[in-house]
Amino acid sequence: MSAVIETDGLGKRYRRQWALTDCTLSVPAGHVVGLVGPNGAGKTTLLSLATGMLAPDAGTIEVLGGRPGAGPAQLSRVGFLAQDAPVYAGLSVADHLKLGARLNPGWDAGLARGRVDRLDLDPGQKAGTLSGGQRAQLALTLAVAKRPELLVLDEPVASLDPLARRDFLADLMEAVAEQELSVVLSSHLVGDLERVCDYLIVLVGSRVRVAGPVEELLATHHLLSGPRRDPDTLPDGLEVISASHTDVQTTLLVRTSGPVMDPAWTVSQVGLEDLVLAYMSQGAGRRRRDDHRHLEVRK
Amino acid sequence: MIEFHLDARSGVAPYRQLIHQVRHALRLGLLREGDQLPKVKDVVAGLAINPNTVLKAYRELEYEGLVAARPGIGTFVTGTLDGGSLAAHGPLRRDLARWLARARQAGLDDESIEALFASTFRSASEEDIA
Amino acid sequence: MIWLTWRQFRVQALTAAAALAAFAILLAATGPQLASRYAASAITGCHVGGCQSAAITFLSQLQASSAYPIVYLLGLALILVAPAITGIFWGAPLIARELETRTFALAWNQSITRTRWLVVKLTLTGLAAMAVTEALSLSYAWWADPIRKAIDLGGSTSLFSGGRFSSLIFATHGITPLGYAAFAFTLGTATGALIRRTVPAMAVTLAIFAAVQIAMPLGVRPHLIPPDRTVATIESVDLDFGNLTATVVPGEPGAWILSSGAINAAGQTVSTLPDACLGATTLGPKIGSSPGPCLQSHGFREAITYEPAGRYWPLQGIETGIFLALALALAGSCFWRLGRRRT
Numbered sequence: 001m002s003a004v005i006e007t008d009g010l011g012k013r014y015r016r017q018w019a020l021t022d023c024t025l026s027v028p029a030g031h032v033v034g035l036v037g038p039n040g041a042g043k044t045t046l047l048s049l050a051t052g053m054l055a056p057d058a059g060t061i062e063v064l065g066g067r068p069g070a071g072p073a074q075l076s077r078v079g080f081l082a083q084d085a086p087v088y089a090g091l092s093v094a095d096h097l098k099l100g101a102r103l104n105p106g107w108d109a110g111l112a113r114g115r116v117d118r119l120d121l122d123p124g125q126k127a128g129t130l131s132g133g134q135r136a137q138l139a140l141t142l143a144v145a146k147r148p149e150l151l152v153l154d155e156p157v158a159s160l161d162p163l164a165r166r167d168f169l170a171d172l173m174e175a176v177a178e179q180e181l182s183v184v185l186s187s188h189l190v191g192d193l194e195r196v197c198d199y200l201i202v203l204v205g206s207r208v209r210v211a212g213p214v215e216e217l218l219a220t221h222h223l224l225s226g227p228r229r230d231p232d233t234l235p236d237g238l239e240v241i242s243a244s245h246t247d248v249q250t251t252l253l254v255r256t257s258g259p260v261m262d263p264a265w266t267v268s269q270v271g272l273e274d275l276v277l278a279y280m281s282q283g284a285g286r287r288r289r290d291d292h293r294h295l296e297v298r299k
Numbered sequence: 300m301i302e303f304h305l306d307a308r309s310g311v312a313p314y315r316q317l318i319h320q321v322r323h324a325l326r327l328g329l330l331r332e333g334d335q336l337p338k339v340k341d342v343v344a345g346l347a348i349n350p351n352t353v354l355k356a357y358r359e360l361e362y363e364g365l366v367a368a369r370p371g372i373g374t375f376v377t378g379t380l381d382g383g384s385l386a387a388h389g390p391l392r393r394d395l396a397r398w399l400a401r402a403r404q405a406g407l408d409d410e411s412i413e414a415l416f417a418s419t420f421r422s423a424s425e426e427d428i429a
Numbered sequence: 430m431i432w433l434t435w436r437q438f439r440v441q442a443l444t445a446a447a448a449l450a451a452f453a454i455l456l457a458a459t460g461p462q463l464a465s466r467y468a469a470s471a472i473t474g475c476h477v478g479g480c481q482s483a484a485i486t487f488l489s490q491l492q493a494s495s496a497y498p499i500v501y502l503l504g505l506a507l508i509l510v511a512p513a514i515t516g517i518f519w520g521a522p523l524i525a526r527e528l529e530t531r532t533f534a535l536a537w538n539q540s541i542t543r544t545r546w547l548v549v550k551l552t553l554t555g556l557a558a559m560a561v562t563e564a565l566s567l568s569y570a571w572w573a574d575p576i577r578k579a580i581d582l583g584g585s586t587s588l589f590s591g592g593r594f595s596s597l598i599f600a601t602h603g604i605t606p607l608g609y610a611a612f613a614f615t616l617g618t619a620t621g622a623l624i625r626r627t628v629p630a631m632a633v634t635l636a637i638f639a640a641v642q643i644a645m646p647l648g649v650r651p652h653l654i655p656p657d658r659t660v661a662t663i664e665s666v667d668l669d670f671g672n673l674t675a676t677v678v679p680g681e682p683g684a685w686i687l688s689s690g691a692i693n694a695a696g697q698t699v700s701t702l703p704d705a706c707l708g709a710t711t712l713g714p715k716i717g718s719s720p721g722p723c724l725q726s727h728g729f730r731e732a733i734t735y736e737p738a739g740r741y742w743p744l745q746g747i748e749t750g751i752f753l754a755l756a757l758a759l760a761g762s763c764f765w766r767l768g769r770r771r772t
Contacts, residue, residue: 032349051538055768075540082534088437089530095436102432103539139535146540166347173343177350195307195348269310 004029004064004150004182005050011058012045019045021206023059027184027199029149031213032176034197035186036276042206043186044083047154050184051080064149076106079143081153085136089128093121096138097145104146112145119171133164137171144175151175153185157192169196190273200272202279209279210255214272221275224252224265242278253278300337301329305346313348317356325365325380336366336374430541430549438554441519445561452507453568459500460572466491467575472582484584488576492586501576501589504569508601511565512613513638515558520617521630523550524763528625543767551760555614562610570602581683593741594685596646603745608752613638615759622766645748651687653747656734660692663724666731670720673700675731683738694728703727 003026010023020042027033035043048054049061052069061067066074087096093116101107116123119137121130127138136156143151156172157165173196176183187193193200201211210217221241229250239255253270254260260267270278301324305313324330339353357374360366365378402412435442467473471483491497524547527533537543570577576589577598591598599605616638621630659678666675666689675689691699706723736744 031351053534053537069537069542071542072540075538075542078538080534080538082531082538084531086531086535088532088535091436099433099436100539103430103541105540142535143538170344170347173347173350174340177340177343177353195305195313195346198349198351 002029002065003027003062005184006062007049007059008061009059010046010049010056010061012042012049012054013057018206020049023208025201025208025211027201027211029182030180031182031199032173032197033182033184033199033201034190034193034214035184035201035203036190036193037186037188037203038280039188041203043188043203044154046203047080047152047184047186051078051152053080072105076104076146077149079146079148079151081136081139081143081151081156083154084159085132085139085156087127087130087135087138090126092124092126093130093138094123096127096142097123100142100145106147108145108147111147112141115141115145131164133160133168136160136164136168140168140172140175144179144181147179149182151181151183153183155186155188158187158189165192172196190276194272200276202276204280204282209282217275218270218272220257221253221255221270222260223268223270223274224250224254224260225268226250226265229264241275241282300335303337303342303346305348314352314356314359317342317353318359321356321360321365322380325376330376332376332379334376336376338373430546431553433536434550434553438519438557442557445515445557449561449564452504452565455500455503456568456572459496463491463497463572463575467578472579481583484579484582485586487579488584488586488589491576492588498588501573504565504573505597505601508562508565508569508606509597509642511562512558512606512609513635513642515561515610516613516617516634516638517631519554519558520614521621521634522627523554523618523621524767525621525625525627525630528621529627544764547764547767551615551618551763555611555756555760558614559607559610562606563604566601566603566606592683592685594736594744599650599745600642600646603742604749605745605752608749608756609642611756612641612752612759615756615763619759619762619766622763650744650748651736653744654736654740656687656736658732658734660730660732663691663721663729663731666733668721668724668731670702673702673731675733678733678735678737681735681737685736685738685740687734687736689731689733689735691724691729692732698732699729703729 005025005027007023007025010020010025011018012020023042023046035046037043045054049056050063050068052067052075063074064077066077068078069075088099091099097109097112097116100112101109115137119134119141121134121138127135130138140153140156143153153172157168160168169192172183172185175181185193185197198214199212200214200217202209227250228245228248237256237258238260241253241255243250243252245251253274301320303317303320305316309316311319321330321336330336336357339350339357342348342353343350357366357368361368361374363378365376365380366374367377368374399412402415407415467487470487472480472487475483527536536546577593580589580592593599593602600609613634617630617634620634620637621627624630624633661675661679665677665679667677668674668691669676673691675686678684678686693699693703702720703724706720706727
């Protein structure tokens with residue numbers, strides 16, 4: 001499977017602070033990729049680099065085999081939905097569709113019109129008076145109707161109420177199924193991503209902490225609980241992501257490629273949310289260290 | 300046309316839940332041979348889940364010989380599921396009752412019995428898949 | 430992209446068109462009458478020597494009327510503020526608003542590059558700004574032609590004064606309005622690209638443009654082409670006896686006098702009438718009794734720094750060229766500012 005996003009040591013700096021550090025990823029096509037991390041972790045920076053809105057300060061990035069934002073051809077292959085779905089407040093819904101038609105050679109007018117009808121958007125209504133959910137849907141229509149190969153969304157549902165959120169994600173999934181899109185969407189909430197993503201990237205403190213197919217991540221991470229023990233006494237092949245101790249009990253979240261044989265441990269499955277939280281707390285604690293703890297799984 | 304639903308808290312993977320629901324529908328006769336399964340895009344539009352999840356479920360059902368995909372048209376039921384002949388249910392039920400009695404005699408309470416059954420069932424299923 | 434530029438610019442364009450139309454109606458309503466008044470005045474067919482008084486009479490009657498002074502002043506005001514208005518309301522929001530409302534994320538992810546987006550927006554809107562200002566200037570020049578001719582003949586009233594080199598007239602006639610419009614517009618866009626917020630960009634654009642417009646005639650224009658100097662007799666310069674400045678340059682009709690002053694026989698500058706000639710003082714140039722012969726007999730002469738009339742179009746061209754070059758540089762800075770490292 002070819003990669004939609006391929007980065008090597010990618011970094012971006014704002015004045016003296018590195019917003020993204022040493023990011024090496026190979027994101028396969030045909031997936032809905034969730035980019036999750038706390039606010040300020042570098043998610044928007046990474047997505048901006050992928051769409052060509054920013055240029056790297058270190059390393060390289062290739063999207064669909066080309067340089068992001070390199071020219072009209074590259075731009076037409078990638079659709080982008082920015083945070084809070086900005087639209088032109090003074091232009092109507094129909095005006096926005098005309099904008100899409102005029103500025104995109106690959107524009108599918110039938111698809112755009114169909115979506116607007118299905119979503120019950122009034123073509124004559126000024127975009128500034130639309131609700132948050134409707135604005136997001138309009139922006140999604142613009143991004144999808146140009147028939148891209150990759151769709152990038154920056155926190156698309158962060159400011160939507162639960163119903164709008166659900167409708168948007170359902171709509172997005174339908175577009176993915178119909179058009180065989182690859183999608184990368186970011187969120188600071190795992191719950192948004194759990195249902196729709198089958199590939200996950202965890203970004204904490206400007207670094208990638210873990211990346212891989214969701215199924216594989218869930219299969220290789222386990223929660224171990226047992227009598228109080230020093231983590232250093234664990235057998236090799238187990239990487240401890242997070243640890244918590246009481247006076248009698250130790251609970252560890254570990255990553256391992258094989259089964260855990262030690263009978264002293266009770267092994268249980270880890271949910272996606274707990275997995276991400278463990279990496280987030282690991283990232284927060286080790287922000288100042290230089291060790292490269294990000295792991296990626298190549299398909 | 301059947302409709303899918305998901306229990307996010309059940310701990311069972313979504314694609315497994317879809318498979319169960321198709322098999323359940325087959326058993327109950329809601330789905331017969333020749334019926335079409337819901338289109339992938341309709342399923343994801345209703346449930347807001349990843350299309351690959353649905354594709355995986357349909358692929359596994361196809362592997363089990365229960366459905367067949369016709370490219371460009373849809374996925375259709377080709378096999379049937381009976382719950383085993385009803386004749387087999389009687390002896391199995393009796394065996395189960397006997398086992399339950401033994402478990403209680405050994406001192407297991409309801410929760411322990413459920414836990415024992417669940418973990419044995421799970422590991423047996425995993426062995427089946429492997 | 431042309432459609433999008435127009436669609437975003439529609440309201441401003443229609444407003445400008447309406448203003449232009451209203452002004453055109455005003456000019457059309459009063460212009461022909463002004464021309465016929467001129468044709469009927471004593472200026473037509475006047476002989477050398479009598480033309481100046483005929484011009485003064487014509488202009489005084491004009492000033493006493495109700496409509497013409499209003500249109501005269503209104504036109505000058507409009508042409509002067511048009512570049513500032515287009516700079517503030519068309520230029521400043523062009524980039525700043527897209528950055529402020531984050532709609533750039535929408536615009537720059539369609540299938541056109543950032544460069545093309547900016548080229549089309551800058552060119553179309555900038556050309557429109559220049560066209561509006563120049564249209565105002567040209568139509569006004571057509572209307573005010575009789576007045577200009579009368580002033581060129583030496584006529585002058587309190588309101589209708591100032592030859593083509595005077596600050597107000599030089600800035601509103603010819604091709605200089607084009608340069609100002611281009612400069613003000615690109616100043617607005619560049620400020621907007623730098624500050625990234627619309628209202629502060631508008632304020633800064635206004636401040637800088639106003640400063641430049643004041644500095645140009647005072648400090649820069651006189652030095653664009655090194656002026657000529659001459660020393661002439663008191664009689665020949667039609668001296669203003671109030672401040673001892675020349676009002677004409679002998680042998681150079683229509684010249685732009687930058688500075689002039691009386692010098693005594695020893696070559697020193699003199700700013701007031703010497704006591705010896707105070708007796709025959711009359712303020713202002715008046716043929717007949719004047720201190721002129723007195724000053725002349727004491728060896729006084731007039732030193733004048735001036736630009737000959739023939740330098741009008743070269744000066745117009747140089748000044749416009751400077752502003753157009755500034756405009757290009759400012760436009761270029763917008764492209765640099767929006768480069769992909771910076772957003």
